[in-house]
Amino acid sequence: MNRKILAIAPLLVFAFVCVFLYQGLFANPREIQTGRLGQEMPAFNLPDLMQDNKQWTNESLKGEVYLLNVWGTWCPTCLVELGYLTKLREQGVKIIGLYYVQGYDADFDGPFDMQSLRSEVTDMLQRAGDPYQFNILDLHRTLSLDLGVSGAPETFLVDKKGTILLHHTGDINPRVWRAKFAPIMQELK
Amino acid sequence: MKWLLLTLSLFVSMGAFAQQDRYQFDNNKQAILFEELTKELRCPKCQNQNIADSDAVVAKDLRDKVLVLVKEGKSKDEVIDYMIDRFGYFVHYDPPVTPATLVLWVLPVLIVIVGFGFIVIRQRKASVKQTWSSDDEMLLAKLIEQNKRQEQS
Amino acid sequence: MIPEIGYFSLTLAMVLSVLLCIFPLWGAHTGNLRLMRAAPSLAIGQFAFVLISFAALIYASLTDDFTVSYVAYHSSSTLPWYYKITSTWGGHEGAILLWLVMQAGWTAAVAARSKSLPWVLRARVLGVLGFLGVGFMMYTLLLSSPFERLLPYFPVEGRDLNPLLQDPGMIIHPPLLYMGYVGLSVAFSFAIAALLTGKLDNTWAKWSRPWTMTAWGFLGLGLTIGSWWAYSELGWGGWWFWDPVENAALMPWLVATALLHSLSVTEKRGIFKSWTVLLAIAAFSLSLLGTFIVRSGIIVSVHAFATDPDRGLFILAFLGIVVGGGLALYAMRVSQVHSEGRYKLVSREVALWLNNIFLVVATLIVMLGTLLPMVHKEMGLGSISIGEPFFNKMFAIILVPFAILMGIGPLLRWKQNKWAFLQNKILMGVLASVVITCAWLFSSYDLVKPLTLLATTLAVWIAISTGIDIYTKAAVHGSLKEGLKRFTVSYWAMVLGHIGIAFIIAGVTLTSAYSVERDVSMKPGEIAQLNEYEYRFDGVKTIRGPNYSGHAGVVSVLKNNELVTRLHAEKRKYDIGMQFMTEAAIDAGFKRDLYLALGEQLSGDAWSLRIYHKPFVRWIWIGGVLMSLAGFMILFDKRYRTSAKTARKDVPESVL
Numbered sequence: 002m003n004r005k006i007l008a009i010a011p012l013l014v015f016a017f018v019c020v021f022l023y024q025g026l027f028a029n030p031r032e033i034q035t036g037r038l039g040q041e042m043p044a045f046n047l048p049d050l051m052q053d054n055k056q057w058t059n060e061s062l063k064g065e066v067y068l069l070n071v072w073g074t075w076c077p078t079c080l081v082e083l084g085y086l087t088k089l090r091e092q093g094v095k096i097i098g099l100y101y102v103q104g105y106d107a108d109f110d111g112p113f114d115m116q117s118l119r120s121e122v123t124d125m126l127q128r129a130g131d132p133y134q135f136n137i138l139d140l141h142r143t144l145s146l147d148l149g150v151s152g153a154p155e156t157f158l159v160d161k162k163g164t165i166l167l168h169h170t171g172d173i174n175p176r177v178w179r180a181k182f183a184p185i186m187q188e189l190k
Numbered sequence: 191m192k193w194l195l196l197t198l199s200l201f202v203s204m205g206a207f208a209q210q211d212r213y214q215f216d217n218n219k220q221a222i223l224f225e226e227l228t229k230e231l232r233c234p235k236c237q238n239q240n241i242a243d244s245d246a247v248v249a250k251d252l253r254d255k256v257l258v259l260v261k262e263g264k265s266k267d268e269v270i271d272y273m274i275d276r277f278g279y280f281v282h283y284d285p286p287v288t289p290a291t292l293v294l295w296v297l298p299v300l301i302v303i304v305g306f307g308f309i310v311i312r313q314r315k316a317s318v319k320q321t322w323s324s325d326d327e328m329l330l331a332k333l334i335e336q337n338k339r340q341e342q343s
Numbered sequence: 344m345i346p347e348i349g350y351f352s353l354t355l356a357m358v359l360s361v362l363l364c365i366f367p368l369w370g371a372h373t374g375n376l377r378l379m380r381a382a383p384s385l386a387i388g389q390f391a392f393v394l395i396s397f398a399a400l401i402y403a404s405l406t407d408d409f410t411v412s413y414v415a416y417h418s419s420s421t422l423p424w425y426y427k428i429t430s431t432w433g434g435h436e437g438a439i440l441l442w443l444v445m446q447a448g449w450t451a452a453v454a455a456r457s458k459s460l461p462w463v464l465r466a467r468v469l470g471v472l473g474f475l476g477v478g479f480m481m482y483t484l485l486l487s488s489p490f491e492r493l494l495p496y497f498p499v500e501g502r503d504l505n506p507l508l509q510d511p512g513m514i515i516h517p518p519l520l521y522m523g524y525v526g527l528s529v530a531f532s533f534a535i536a537a538l539l540t541g542k543l544d545n546t547w548a549k550w551s552r553p554w555t556m557t558a559w560g561f562l563g564l565g566l567t568i569g570s571w572w573a574y575s576e577l578g579w580g581g582w583w584f585w586d587p588v589e590n591a592a593l594m595p596w597l598v599a600t601a602l603l604h605s606l607s608v609t610e611k612r613g614i615f616k617s618w619t620v621l622l623a624i625a626a627f628s629l630s631l632l633g634t635f636i637v638r639s640g641i642i643v644s645v646h647a648f649a650t651d652p653d654r655g656l657f658i659l660a661f662l663g664i665v666v667g668g669g670l671a672l673y674a675m676r677v678s679q680v681h682s683e684g685r686y687k688l689v690s691r692e693v694a695l696w697l698n699n700i701f702l703v704v705a706t707l708i709v710m711l712g713t714l715l716p717m718v719h720k721e722m723g724l725g726s727i728s729i730g731e732p733f734f735n736k737m738f739a740i741i742l743v744p745f746a747i748l749m750g751i752g753p754l755l756r757w758k759q760n761k762w763a764f765l766q767n768k769i770l771m772g773v774l775a776s777v778v779i780t781c782a783w784l785f786s787s788y789d790l791v792k793p794l795t796l797l798a799t800t801l802a803v804w805i806a807i808s809t810g811i812d813i814y815t816k817a818a819v820h821g822s823l824k825e826g827l828k829r830f831t832v833s834y835w836a837m838v839l840g841h842i843g844i845a846f847i848i849a850g851v852t853l854t855s856a857y858s859v860e861r862d863v864s865m866k867p868g869e870i871a872q873l874n875e876y877e878y879r880f881d882g883v884k885t886i887r888g889p890n891y892s893g894h895a896g897v898v899s900v901l902k903n904n905e906l907v908t909r910l911h912a913e914k915r916k917y918d919i920g921m922q923f924m925t926e927a928a929i930d931a932g933f934k935r936d937l938y939l940a941l942g943e944q945l946s947g948d949a950w951s952l953r954i955y956h957k958p959f960v961r962w963i964w965i966g967g968v969l970m971s972l973a974g975f976m977i978l979f980d981k982r983y984r985t986s987a988k989t990a991r992k993d994v995p996e997s998v999l
Contacts, residue, residue, distance in 0.1 A: 034278055037275070142251055149234070149276040151277070
């Protein structure tokens with residue numbers, strides 16, 4: 002009896018492993034989530050991208066449900082999702098942009114060229130659509146680090162109290178919206 | 191060799207050659223801690239690289255942050271927790287000890303114990319002393335007789 | 344035209360493969376000798392057609408035929424000819440074709456060198472190998488053909504071989520690895536054939552052993568070269584990262600090590616039969632699992648091939664059939680296997696059993712570490728990472744009892760040992776090792792951590808213990824020379840293999856403990872010091888290669904004001920694809936490596952440089968090569984080289 006169990010055990014273990022291997026084929030191993038899920042937006046004080054002398058803090062964002070979309074003009078996938086995000090804006094979804102500056106090294110390069118960045122951004126948003134209520138400039142990527150952002154596009158769903166409900170890495174398209182965001186947006190209503 | 195290292199450490203502590211180093215620390219412990227941390231923290235965006243080896247923007251940001259934290263005097267655990275708070279467990283190459291990950295340590299130990307136990311039991315069975323009774327003796331004698339008769343015929 | 348011939352040839356190979364699978368197995372089942380006799384010729388025919396197919400792909404690469412999609416993606420006209428050939432296995436489809444070449448090759452080799460096997464067993468072994476061939480050929484022909492064309496619009500220039508792969512390492516590493524992976528299928532086939540026949544005797548073990556050891560030797564060599572290549576190529580001085588793809592090759596190697604020890608026990612003592620069979624099935628299963636992991640996209644790795652869910656599904660299904668089938672057969676037939684042996688607790692039998700336990704546990708640790716993140720995420724528990732800290736810790740823990748076992752093991756006799764005799768040899772060895780290691784380490788280094796001391800002592804002890812064993816076994820025969828002459832090839836293989844491991848343990852321990860690095864920014868003329876060497880930055884010059892341009896940092900290395908060597912560390916930018924790559928400069932030595940990598944250009948004319956001093960790092964690869972040589976030595980063992988003529992004379996054909 003004992004021997005029989007020992008004899009069939011390897012086959013059973015293998016079958017068990019195969020189940021997970023099969024599932025693995027349809028999962029995305031590179032998708033990771035922020036460690037801040039369920040917590041409040043971290044404290045920050047960052048300038049507006051387009052307007053001089055305008056600052057944004059975590060407190061000033063409270064009060065409404067919004068999407069925080071991390072993007073940049075250097076990011077090709079962000080360009081692709083701008084269209085759909087603009088549609089969402091038209092449907093009443095509040096979207097705030099967090100501009101992720103890539104490739105600016107404070108020690109190395111000279112002073113930051115705000116002018117050319119602003120015109121680049123304006124250009125792109127005119128072409129592909131502007132889903133943003135406004136954009137926050139994360140020049141030194143400090144808020145991005147505090148949020149666990151590793152690139153773009155990434156989107157956070159934040160509620161009225163400032164709690165981070167969802168973190169999505171990758172572009173937002175109808176499929177992703179239906180599967181991930183829509184159910185939670187419904188609940189919040 | 192030993193005296194050379196002693197002399198060298200003297201030089202280093204005097205900062206004679208340390209100016210060249212890209213990362214400047216207050217003491218050697220910090221330097222070692224920085225090296226350990228950058229090897230143990232994972233680049234969130236790369237194809238399986240630690241932040242020491244990666245050229246990605248986020249890896250550089252993490253390295254810079256680790257540098258700041260280490261110079262502030264934070265301990266290894268504190269720095270790792272700081273990163274996990276933001277990026278989740280993914281960012282640390284050593285898994286957390288949770289009920290789900292316990293199998294990583296429990297299963298190998300279990301197999302060692304089972305394996306050892308197995309051979310001890312098997313070996314006991316295998317080295318059981320053979321019994322030899324008088325009946326066996328008689329049977330053997332009969333068989334020898336039979337065989338002798340067969341050979342003669 | 345040629346690529347089409349390649350595809351067609353592969354189709355013919357597949358037809359032969361199908362016949363090779365069906366005829367012999369049916370023949371063995373029904374006792375039909377004619378069907379069984381078809382096997383060897385089918386095997387050789389299959390190999391010939393696969394070779395033609397492979398040659399067609401190489402021809403397409405060498406002639407810059409960019410109408411072939413694979414050549415367009417993985418080659419370019421600027422590549423030197425030897426890298427054009429290498430590009431044949433630089434991408435997924437071509438690599439699978441290389442696997443097929445190995446598969447057909449090993450099958451043909453078994454067909455040619457198994458003339459003294461009874462036909463039933465021989466037919467079954469070849470039949471199973473044929474089945475494996477069918478699977479891979481179907482995969483290639485249906486889902487993964489390297490002969491797809493890009494007509495009518497094809498590029499005038501290829502995308503070039505990934506610069507990281509334009510290296511001598513790429514020429515030998517994949518072929519060696521595949522020889523190993525596929526070679527383990529021979530052990531697998533022997534095990535399945537034996538289970539089918541119902542005869543798991545010493546003969547089966549004796550036949551399996553040379554094939555297993557050769558495959559193991561190749562796999563070990565592939566791993567060793569891979570480690571050396573990563574070190575030389577990647578620019579960070581690392582030689583093992585516990586990357587899933589590295590682990591995928593390590594796991595079958597660990598199990599194959601257990602297998603070859605277990606085969607030795609089964610051959611000589613007739614025990615552990617069911618475990619040996621299970622190990623034989625497991626080794627190749629891990630090869631297949633490795634292939635699946637690397638090509639399916641379920642893990643994240645720099646090494647991973649581009650993925651496609653369909654392909655992943657096919658490989659998984661094939662894996663399921665082959666491994667599942669093998670394990671099911673095992674479950675059904677293993678009860679017929681009986682091992683009878685008598686041995687005491689302190690015996691070589693028990694030591695080899697424990698050896699297998701440790702190797703299996705090591706494999707388990709690697710498998711858990713590699714697959715748990717995936718399982719963890721699938722169960723909805725979030726992402727975790729398992730890497731160096733975990734694996735190094737666990738391996739350090741099991742190393743200690745394992746190394747102790749390796750020191751004692753060869754001294755043990757079969758069945759039982761007199762503790763008194765054993766005690767002396769062990770004590771002498773331990774004492775000598777402790778003295779030698781302490782003298783060595785404390786005179787060379789300021790700080791000797793306990794683990795470093797322990798691990799190095801164990802490595803030294805393994806070597807010394809082996810030496811003691813040689814001496815005591817030889818001395819029995821009167822003069823030492825007389826005794827040495829009597830040792831079998833098998834014995835020397837064991838000695839070499841164990842010395843190899845000792846080198847690896849010592850190398851890993853010392854390089855991990857005492858490697859130092861400096862990340863510096865230097866202007867031309869400045870000197871940086873690391874240990875006893877001075878590194879003078881002589882500036883940077885522009886360079887131009889066949890398909891790249893870039894900079895080379897020149898550094899003169901001085902010791903006691905004498906020039907030791909001049910190092911050229913390059914940073915290349917490849918013309919096509921515009922990828923950057925660092926080529927580290929290495930001054931290799933038996934006792935240490937000096938390693939230099941060029942970083943970025945900083946302000947002014949300063950550049951960042953990384954300087955590493957790595958003691959005994961070569962020992963790791965020396966050890967790996969020694970172990971693999973030990974594996975290949977078995978090919979010289981007279982016991983396995985019976986001539987076909989004498990063999991056929993002894994076995995009457997009626998006895999099937």
